[in-house]
Amino acid sequence: MNENDSADPLVRCRGLRKEYGxxxxxxxxxxxxxxxxxxxxxxxxxxxxxxxxxxxLHLLGxxxxxxxxxxxxxxxxxxxxxxxxxxxxxxxxVGFVFQAFHLMDELTAEENVELPALxxxxxxxxxxxxxxxxxGEVGLADRADHLPSALSGGQRQRVAVARALANEPQLxxxxxxxxxxxxxxxxxxxxxxxxxxxxxxxxxxxxxxxRIAATADxxxxxxDGALVxxxxxxxxxxxxxxxxxxxxx
Amino acid sequence: xxxLLLVWRLAAKDLRHNALEAVLLLLAVAAxxxxxxxxxxxxxxxxxxYARTRAATHGPDVVASVFPGGPNAPGPAKVGExxxxxxxxxxxxxxxxxxxxxxxLRGRSSAGAEVEGRSTAPVAVxxxxxTAGSWVRPGGVVLEAGFASALDLHVxxxxxxxxxxxxxxxxxxTAAVTSYGKLCYIGCDDRNVSYGQPGxxxxxxxxxxxxxHVAKEPIAYFLNLKLADPAQAAGxxxxxxxxxxxAPSAPYLVSWQDIANEDAKVIGNVQLVLFTGSWLLVLLALxxxxxxxxxxxxxQSRRVGLVKAVGGTPTFVAMVLVLEHMLVGVGAAAVGLxxxxxxxxxxxxxxxxxxxxxxxxALGPAGIGLVLALAVAVAVAATFVPTLRxxxxxxxxxxxxxxxxxxxRPMVLKVSAxxxxxxxxxxxxxxxxxxxLLLAVFSVAVTASGIMAVLVVHATNAARGLAPNDPQDxxxxxxxxxLSVMLVVLAAVNALFIAWATILDTRHAxxxxxxxxxxxxxxxxxxxxxxxxxxxxxxxLGIPGGLGIFDVAKKxxxxxxxxxxxxxxxxxxxxxxxxxxxAIPARVGTxxxxxxxxxxxxx
Numbered sequence: 001m002n003e004n005d006s007a008d009p010l011v012r013c014r015g016l017r018k019e020y021g022x023x024x025x026x027x028x029x030x031x032x033x034x035x036x037x038x039x040x041x042x043x044x045x046x047x048x049x050x051x052x053x054x055x056x057l058h059l060l061g062x063x064x065x066x067x068x069x070x071x072x073x074x075x076x077x078x079x080x081x082x083x084x085x086x087x088x089x090x091x092x093x094v095g096f097v098f099q100a101f102h103l104m105d106e107l108t109a110e111e112n113v114e115l116p117a118l119x120x121x122x123x124x125x126x127x128x129x130x131x132x133x134x135x136g137e138v139g140l141a142d143r144a145d146h147l148p149s150a151l152s153g154g155q156r157q158r159v160a161v162a163r164a165l166a167n168e169p170q171l172x173x174x175x176x177x178x179x180x181x182x183x184x185x186x187x188x189x190x191x192x193x194x195x196x197x198x199x200x201x202x203x204x205x206x207x208x209x210x211r212i213a214a215t216a217d218x219x220x221x222x223x224d225g226a227l228v229x230x231x232x233x234x235x236x237x238x239x240x241x242x243x244x245x246x247x248x249x
Numbered sequence: 250x251x252x253l254l255l256v257w258r259l260a261a262k263d264l265r266h267n268a269l270e271a272v273l274l275l276l277a278v279a280a281x282x283x284x285x286x287x288x289x290x291x292x293x294x295x296x297x298x299y300a301r302t303r304a305a306t307h308g309p310d311v312v313a314s315v316f317p318g319g320p321n322a323p324g325p326a327k328v329g330e331x332x333x334x335x336x337x338x339x340x341x342x343x344x345x346x347x348x349x350x351x352x353x354l355r356g357r358s359s360a361g362a363e364v365e366g367r368s369t370a371p372v373a374v375x376x377x378x379x380t381a382g383s384w385v386r387p388g389g390v391v392l393e394a395g396f397a398s399a400l401d402l403h404v405x406x407x408x409x410x411x412x413x414x415x416x417x418x419x420x421x422x423t424a425a426v427t428s429y430g431k432l433c434y435i436g437c438d439d440r441n442v443s444y445g446q447p448g449x450x451x452x453x454x455x456x457x458x459x460x461x462h463v464a465k466e467p468i469a470y471f472l473n474l475k476l477a478d479p480a481q482a483a484g485x486x487x488x489x490x491x492x493x494x495x496a497p498s499a500p501y502l503v504s505w506q507d508i509a510n511e512d513a514k515v516i517g518n519v520q521l522v523l524f525t526g527s528w529l530l531v532l533l534a535l536x537x538x539x540x541x542x543x544x545x546x547x548x549q550s551r552r553v554g555l556v557k558a559v560g561g562t563p564t565f566v567a568m569v570l571v572l573e574h575m576l577v578g579v580g581a582a583a584v585g586l587x588x589x590x591x592x593x594x595x596x597x598x599x600x601x602x603x604x605x606x607x608x609x610x611a612l613g614p615a616g617i618g619l620v621l622a623l624a625v626a627v628a629v630a631a632t633f634v635p636t637l638r639x640x641x642x643x644x645x646x647x648x649x650x651x652x653x654x655x656x657x658r659p660m661v662l663k664v665s666a667x668x669x670x671x672x673x674x675x676x677x678x679x680x681x682x683x684x685x686l687l688l689a690v691f692s693v694a695v696t697a698s699g700i701m702a703v704l705v706v707h708a709t710n711a712a713r714g715l716a717p718n719d720p721q722d723x724x725x726x727x728x729x730x731x732l733s734v735m736l737v738v739l740a741a742v743n744a745l746f747i748a749w750a751t752i753l754d755t756r757h758a759x760x761x762x763x764x765x766x767x768x769x770x771x772x773x774x775x776x777x778x779x780x781x782x783x784x785x786x787x788x789x790l791g792i793p794g795g796l797g798i799f800d801v802a803k804k805x806x807x808x809x810x811x812x813x814x815x816x817x818x819x820x821x822x823x824x825x826x827x828x829x830x831x832a833i834p835a836r837v838g839t840x841x842x843x844x845x846x847x848x849x850x851x852x
Contacts, residue, residue: 058844084768091766106657116765124666
């Protein structure tokens with residue numbers, strides 16, 4: 001079977017577990033999670049603080065290793081990859097968007113966006129061109145030379161999204177991408193994600209905000225490390241983002 | 250009182266919490282304090298062994314000598330010219346003239362020998378003090394004790410002087426000539442002495458004449474004089490030498506002060522090396538402390554923020570930090586003083602050529618105060634900048650654990666974009682803290698200068714042709730080896746500190762580039778490679794640095810440049826060592842999971 005067959009899920013995990021500590025102090029952050037994410041799907045993960053949403057996201061993106069269970073990305077088993085293998089996975093197949101943006105303070109927007117491409121071995125010229133295209137796509141072409149400190153929260157997060165797309169990943173993982181943003185900036189980022197979704201990119205978004213989750217194709221809820229509920233949102237609620245963000249626009 | 254108690258408690262607890270760092274810091278400062286103690290302890294003890302030997306041997310106040318003719322005054326030495334000196338004004342006793350010649354001695358090994366013919370009966374001036382065996386007799390020689398020790402010859406051993414077989418019947422010390430290794434400081438007729446600096450040997454007058462005859466060597470004569478006022482010996486000799494400057498065959502006079510000064514150079518040179526080394530180590534210790542404290546500040550900013558948040562003033566924070574480092578400084582001074590006091594006797598001992606043991610050298614209150622003050626100053630001075638920064642940074646920012654925003658380097662960013670991923674990561678991480686880079690260059694340069702100076706000393710000594718097993722050379726070897734090891738160890742500690750501080754400071758950036766696809770190996774190699782540039786710069790600066798140290802220490806003495814291979818080895822070895830040392834903490838630093846670091850930073 002062709003691993004790139006669109007009928008195959010892009011992400012698949014079985015009995016995924018992540019434990020911290022040992023003995024009586026052991027904490028199971030992710031508990032026997034079975035999950036599939038289809039190609040091009042937008043999945044939202046919700047749950048209270050400390051329920052394991054972010055840990056699950058880190059496992060899916062190869063930022064951390066599971067204690068047990070099986071995990072596939074694009075038909076390739078990744079839970080047994082060495083650190084180097086995981087790094088290559090993050091470099092080529094996964095893009096991350098963090099709540100705290102995690103931009104490098106001393107680099108301009110353009111330099112932040114081109115960094116993953118340079119790490120992947122692209123020529124400086126290609127990397128720069130790709131960064132300009134992406135900044136244009138996220139509406140920040142005129143802010144390319146600005147340092148993060150000169151950008152608003154929403155603009156920083158758009159830079160982070162552009163950076164996540166630098167190496168054309170199969171999967172974009174976003175951890176509370178609007179958690180540090182005001183309503184207007186939230187709307188900016190949501191519109192960006194909608195564009196990515198429309199373009200067929202697979203998105204997994206961890207959020208506390210039901211309005212954000214409502215834009216996804218599917219919503220799963222977590223509690224105490226386990227999946228407890230799943231809701232399919234046919235077509236999401238695209239087109240009403242302004243209402244969702246409370247801006248009426 | 251309560252506040253002082255709190256300052257003490259916070260300082261003590263922090264030291265205990267960071268025990269490893271505190272111990273490394275203590276060792277760095279203690280190394281500098283030890284060498285400084287040694288240098289100070291050796292000051293003033295240099296002449297004691299000579300004075301003891303002079304008293305025990307009825308040492309001469311002036312030694313007069315006439316040499317066989319050179320180009321300006323051909324013919325044998327004019328012994329008659331010595332006679333008037335026996336009755337010169339101020340002279341109260343004399344012994345000699347004794348015949349002297351220079352031949353090759355072959356025993357277990359070979360060396361040049363200055364052979365003096367003596368009567369079997371004791372004399373009033375310069376009767377060498379036996380340290381083993383008995384005095385000269387026909388067929389039996391007595392070796393100057395330092396010479397015997399260097400050649401491993403003992404009473405009963407056979408040797409040959411110019412092929413003449415003789416037996417060692419004794420070893421002795423004298424104050425009439427300098428001890429082994431520097432006998433020719435006023436010049437020797439060494440045409441037949443092809444083994445560098447000779448040693449001193451006493452035979453009977455007849456044996457000396459026989460040896461000279463077999464060797465076809467001319468004979469010189471030495472006359473020992475006792476003055477009514479020994480303190481006037483230098484003036485007596487200088488006036489005489491000045492008055493006969495234009496008479497090539499006239500006697501040449503040397504005072505006991507000249508001989509004593511030359512003997513003191515053995516320890517004097519050791520002292521010079523130790524003083525120079527101790528200042529290099531002080532500089533390195535300062536760099537260690539600055540890097541360590543700077544690194545800890547980055548790590549502990551949240552802790553300082555907490556102290557400030559609960560009402561601690563900037564002064565209070567400064568007091569805690571200064572007390573912490575003062576405690577380390579005082580501890581290091583104590584360790585340095587103790588080690589210096591214990592080690593000094595092994596360095597200032599008189600050697601076999603002189604009588605007595607120097608024992609533990611005296612170190613006065615001024616010396617102790619200087620070591621203490623220096624150690625504390627090193628520790629306190631290095632805390633100044635971080636203390637000021639902690640005091641000036643707002644409490645909220647400290648609580649956020651927000652590091653200072655690195656300075657932007659557009660040119661470096663542009664150039665590094667063309668580098669492979671490892672180098673790109675390394676260069677960008679390294680240039681975030683230019684002052685730390687400069688500190689790395691400085692640290693390596695100090696060590697490389699020290700090692701280069703040692704290489705120059707060895708090359709210069711080799712070119713000068715020292716005596717075999719010269720005690721001065723051996724002792725200098727010991728001291729320079731000890732200093733080299735200390736410099737290298739301290740520089741290694743610095744390299745580790747700098748790499749670790751870089752990793753602490755760049756943990757977020759490093760985690761981020763890993764999240765973006767850099768492997769731990771690329772980050773490790775990057776940080777390691779990034780240390781190569783300052784290491785190379787420092788090692789290259791060490792070449793003129795070492796020559797400069799030698800020049801300053803020897804006050805203009807001509808230096809011999811070591812072989813290019815040795816210099817290249819020093820530079821490459823330094824660079825490689827720094828890269829390997831930096832890789833250790835870099836590798837350890839990448840073990841923490843990316844998610845863990847990013848979450849901690851975002852929290």
